[in-house]
Amino acid sequence: MPINRLEKLLEFATAEPNDAFLKYALATEYLRLNETDKALEYYLNLTKNHPNYVGTYYHLGKLYETLNQKPAALEVYQTGMNVARNAKDQHALNELMGVFNMLRDEMEE
Numbered sequence: 311m312p313i314n315r316l317e318k319l320l321e322f323a324t325a326e327p328n329d330a331f332l333k334y335a336l337a338t339e340y341l342r343l344n345e346t347d348k349a350l351e352y353y354l355n356l357t358k359n360h361p362n363y364v365g366t367y368y369h370l371g372k373l374y375e376t377l378n379q380k381p382a383a384l385e386v387y388q389t390g391m392n393v394a395r396n397a398k399d400q401h402a403l404n405e406l407m408g409v410f411n412m413l414r415d416e417m418e419e
Contacts, residue, residue, distance in 0.1 A: 319336050319339055330356060330359075333355055333356050334352075334365060337366075341373065346376070350370075350373060353366055353369065357389075361393065362397060364397055364399050364402045367387065367391075367394075367402075367406060368390060371409060371413075372409070375413065380416075384410060387413070388410060390402070391403055391407060391410065394406055
């Protein structure tokens with residue numbers, strides 16, 4: 311019986327429990343499987359234990375938008391913009407600014 315992607319990621323994470331990329335990959339996989347509670351758990355773990363992992367903030371914000379928690383999404387995007395600025399990651403900063411501005415404008419309408 312072949313091992314599915316989630317099982318493989320969980321196996322890797324057991325061997326490397328502090329690996330930020332594996333946590334990110336697990337969050338993304340749970341999101342793909344529509345297990346939003348588990349995805350949210352992993353994204354929040356990343357923001358707490360790996361706050362400089364820039365990629366987290368875009369996807370966590372989008373998840374909050376999906377869950378209709380728009381103020382939380384704005385806060386996550388704003389935090390992510392600060393992290394991206396500090397990391398000098400202009401691409402991530404631009405993406406985060408774009409979704410932040412779109413959501414803010416939508417909420418003001």
